[in-house]
Amino acid sequence: MVDLSHIPLDGEAKRQVLRELAQELLERRTAGLALYRPMPEQERFHACPAKVRVFRGGVRSGKSMACYVEVARAALGQDPYGKYPTNRPLDIWVVCYEESNIGRTVWRYLFCPGAYWIIEDPQTKQLRAWDPALDAGRESERMPARPFIPERCVRTVAWRFKKDRIFSSVIIDPAPGHPMCGTTIRAFSSGREPPQSDPVDLVMIDEDLKQEAFVPELISRLADRGGKLIWAVFPHSKNNALIRLHRQAEQERGLPNPSVVEFRGIFSANPYLPEEERRRTLALWTEEERKSRDQGEFALDSVLVYPEFTPSVHALPIYYGGTPRHPIDSLFPNVMAWMPPQDWTIYVAIDPGHTVGAALFIAIPPPEVGDFIIAYDEVYIRNCDVKQMAQAIKRKLQGRRPEAFYIDMQGARVSTAGVSYTAIKLLENYFRELGIASVRTGSGFYPGSTDVAGRIAEVRDTLITRELGGGVYMPKFLYLQARCPNLEREFLSYRKRVGRTGVDDTPVAADNHLMDCLGYLIAAHPKHVVRPTVADQKERLRKELLNRSKKQRRKNVRLGVLGGDSP
Numbered sequence: 001m002v003d004l005s006h007i008p009l010d011g012e013a014k015r016q017v018l019r020e021l022a023q024e025l026l027e028r029r030t031a032g033l034a035l036y037r038p039m040p041e042q043e044r045f046h047a048c049p050a051k052v053r054v055f056r057g058g059v060r061s062g063k064s065m066a067c068y069v070e071v072a073r074a075a076l077g078q079d080p081y082g083k084y085p086t087n088r089p090l091d092i093w094v095v096c097y098e099e100s101n102i103g104r105t106v107w108r109y110l111f112c113p114g115a116y117w118i119i120e121d122p123q124t125k126q127l128r129a130w131d132p133a134l135d136a137g138r139e140s141e142r143m144p145a146r147p148f149i150p151e152r153c154v155r156t157v158a159w160r161f162k163k164d165r166i167f168s169s170v171i172i173d174p175a176p177g178h179p180m181c182g183t184t185i186r187a188f189s190s191g192r193e194p195p196q197s198d199p200v201d202l203v204m205i206d207e208d209l210k211q212e213a214f215v216p217e218l219i220s221r222l223a224d225r226g227g228k229l230i231w232a233v234f235p236h237s238k239n240n241a242l243i244r245l246h247r248q249a250e251q252e253r254g255l256p257n258p259s260v261v262e263f264r265g266i267f268s269a270n271p272y273l274p275e276e277e278r279r280r281t282l283a284l285w286t287e288e289e290r291k292s293r294d295q296g297e298f299a300l301d302s303v304l305v306y307p308e309f310t311p312s313v314h315a316l317p318i319y320y321g322g323t324p325r326h327p328i329d330s331l332f333p334n335v336m337a338w339m340p341p342q343d344w345t346i347y348v349a350i351d352p353g354h355t356v357g358a359a360l361f362i363a364i365p366p367p368e369v370g371d372f373i374i375a376y377d378e379v380y381i382r383n384c385d386v387k388q389m390a391q392a393i394k395r396k397l398q399g400r401r402p403e404a405f406y407i408d409m410q411g412a413r414v415s416t417a418g419v420s421y422t423a424i425k426l427l428e429n430y431f432r433e434l435g436i437a438s439v440r441t442g443s444g445f446y447p448g449s450t451d452v453a454g455r456i457a458e459v460r461d462t463l464i465t466r467e468l469g470g471g472v473y474m475p476k477f478l479y480l481q482a483r484c485p486n487l488e489r490e491f492l493s494y495r496k497r498v499g500r501t502g503v504d505d506t507p508v509a510a511d512n513h514l515m516d517c518l519g520y521l522i523a524a525h526p527k528h529v530v531r532p533t534v535a536d537q538k539e540r541l542r543k544e545l546l547n548r549s550k551k552q553r554r555k556n557v558r559l560g561v562l563g564g565d566s567p
Contacts, residue, residue: 032148033072035118037129037321039270041263041312042066046073047081050261051222054245056233057265058293060273065116066265067204067232068109072148074202075183076174083228089182090201095218097208099189103165105206106187111154111170114144116272131321132274133471155181190214199224205231215241250493254485264310267294268465268473271320275471294465305456305507305515308463309491313474315481316374326472328370335482339398340365340376345529346402348393348438349448349517352423357384358513359393360487361402362521364528373462373526375479378514380486386423390430397436403529404440406520409447439531448520453505455519462522477522487514 038046045055045066057063071094073079077086084090094106109115117130119142130142155171166187173181190209200221209215219229233242245260252258268278285293295308312318317329324330332338340346340363351358359379365372379392407424424445430436431443440446449455462477479487493511507515 031150032113032115032145033069033076033078035127035129035145036069036116036148038062038066038069039272039312039320040318041265042069044312045263046070046079048261048263049081049083050228050258052219052229052231052245052260053263054231054233054242054249054260055263055265056231057263058267058295059234060270061265061267062270062272063232063234063263063265064105064109064206066263067206067230068106068115069148070230071185071202071204072110075149075172075180075185076153077178077180078174084201085225087179089180089184091198092183092185092202092204093188093200093218093221094185094204094206095188095190095209095214096206097190097210099160099166099191100164101206102167102187102189103161107165107167110149110185111147111151113146115148116145117142118145119143129272132272199227201225201227203227203229205229205233207232207234209241212241215245253492254489264312266310266313266465269313271325271471278471278473279467303495304492305494305496306460306463306491308460311481311488313465314463314478315488316478326370326468326474328365328372328478331369332480335480338376338480338483339400340374343530345526345531346397346400347404347406347521347524347526348397348402349406349520350389350393350427350445351408351513351516352384352386352389352427353513354384355382356513357381357386357389358486358517359389359396360484360514360517360521361396362526364526366528370468371476373477373522375477375484375487375518377480378484378487380514386426387430390427390434390436394434394436402438403526404438404524405445406448406517406524407445408516408520409445410450439529446524448516449523451523452507452519455516455523456507458522459519484514487518490514 039062042062042065045053046069055063055066070079071092074084074090075092077084094102096102096106118127119130119135119138120126121128129145135142149172153172153174155173157167157171158169160166160168169184169186172183172185174183175181190205190211198221200218203218203222205214205218221227222229231242231245246262249258249260249262252260267273268282270278282290282294295310317332317335318325319329343366345364347362347364349360349362357379358381360375361377363374363376365374377396379389379396381388381392407427409424428443428445437443459477463475465473465475468474481488490511490513494515495508495511497506497508
């Protein structure tokens with residue numbers, strides 16, 4: 001209860017003050033930012049402290065939502081990760097492709113209700129974000145969320161064309177007496193000359209740009225205040241600025257403090273879109289349209305061998321709001337210690353190089369678990385010799401016997417430096433010495449497919465999302481993200497050859513060690529194989545011995561009878 005005894009008001013006036021306070025408290029608790037629940041890739045975006053963050057994706061994949069939430073959080077001093085100053089007013093710029101986008105998109109996202117739907121939870125009776133799967137049949141009860149930036153926080157608006165909601169600047173006061181009062185959000189069209197001179201705390205680029213000169217100029221405006229740039233982009237870039245940032249993000253991937261980080265949104269992986277609408281929309285798009293509108297591919301992706309791959313879809317495990325997207329995500333309570341259960345089938349592929357020796361481990365679950373191929377572990381050793389490779393594989397197998405081994409037979413048949421034996425012969429010897437054997441080939445190997453184009457096509461098929469029912473779209477191929485960091489890195493850097501005549505379909509022979517291993521495994525069409533357990537084998541052996549004993553007794557009886565009749 002709020003103490004109003006010190007306020008010289010009569011009873012009705014105090015009640016009015018209490019009503020106003022209660023109304024403001026309700027508005028704060030149900031504000032657009034308060035009820036916003038990010039998807040995993042959006043949360044990674046919000047948590048990232050990089051100077052430049054690019055969020056590209058298909059339609060309705062959450063890229064714009066994440067970026068406008070970031071702008072509102074910064075303007076109101078509500079960023080949970082503390083990436084922006086809260087002790088002074090900020091200068092924030094939003095740059096759109098055309099001026100009309102300011103009214104249609106910027107104003108709508110930041111200052112209008114309805115950026116997403118909300119609904120009353122039947123258990124808690126509190127408002128929360130609407131979930132199409134959880135709240136099926138309650139569409140009539142949902143309501144638009146309040147604006148990300150409430151009207152009470154808007155001090156003034158400088159309009160260019162008020163009728164069309166096209167503004168040049170908005171001054172924000174987060175709360176009376178707040179040190180950030182006077183924060184300014186300015187909106188620009190990329191068709192004009194880039195603004196110069198003024199220092200900026202945060203720049204957001206909404207979709208494409210007409211002038212490449214905007215990007216270096218905008219980045220230079222961030223230097224004085226240590227500001228940040230975010231970019232929400234659909235794959236239809238018409239300039240090289242985005243390509244340069246994409247390449248820099250790839251080069252810095254894995255560094256402790258990268259300057260540029262790229263994120264990816266997928267339309268079919270958005271759980272806040274009704275499952276039936278996702279299904280219908282995907283069915284109406286052509287294959288090429290699905291690549292851009294669903295998977296978020298754009299012109300630059302033509303140089304990537306596997307543009308369909310994205311960690312937010314193919315990684316395991318993934319949870320939405322604490323709930324696994326599919327039962328398979330709940331099978332890994334301790335990812336780093338996980339091993340496939342005994343009734344899963346294991347396959348291993350090996351690329352026995354010296355500069356980098358690599359091996360990939362996949363597991364095929366029983367049909368009742370689902371139709372998946374799961375890369376659950378890897379070996380990746382620089383300056384590797386064959387013995388190191390064999391020892392590393394033994395440690396990873398933990399006594400398990402895989403169904404089969406596959407190997408780069410061409411590379412393995414080359415003699416190692418100073419040794420007359422080939423790598424494959426040495427590896428077989430070490431396997432026998434260490435007691436490593438597969439069910440089908442013992443200590444030997446199947447040759448990996450040499451059809452590079454065929455391997456790539458088959459891997460691509462396993463990367464495309466499929467409808468699994470219940471509003472869930474998942475690909476056949478998945479991987480344990482914490483256990484396969486080099487596999488993920490190679491997926492995101494494996495490129496096609498680019499020459500004077502354009503992009504060649506031949507991949508560059510670099511960053512391809514685990515990519516080759518995966519290609520060998522997928523091209524071999526790995527299947528789940530039902531193998532008898534040790535108990536089953538013992539029971540079968542017991543029955544065989546019992547049957548042999550019975551047959552021998554019958555034979556002895558017959559011989560005894562014949563012997564008694566002999567003269």
